[in-house]
Amino acid sequence: MTDPSTPLVHLQRYVDETAATIGLSITPEDMPAVVGVFSNLARVAGPLMEFPLPADSEPSPIFVAGGARR
Numbered sequence: 001m002t003d004p005s006t007p008l009v010h011l012q013r014y015v016d017e018t019a020a021t022i023g024l025s026i027t028p029e030d031m032p033a034v035v036g037v038f039s040n041l042a043r044v045a046g047p048l049m050e051f052p053l054p055a056d057s058e059p060s061p062i063f064v065a066g067g068a069r070r
């Protein structure tokens with residue numbers, strides 16, 4: 001997502017552009033709260049994003065309930 005030190009103006013731009021891309025309308029009154037949520041998400045995700053992964057890491061298999069794969 002974003003670096004926890006990302007200025008709010010960059011988060012504002014991210015929210016604006018992402019909302020426009022998916023056709024989501026965010027009212028001006030709601031925008032500060034939406035940007036605030038993204039700011040909190042960036043802060044919480046920071047330690048996870050800093051965790052080093054070996055270069056040869058592979059994603060885990062996809063879990064499908066009941067063991068059926070599509």
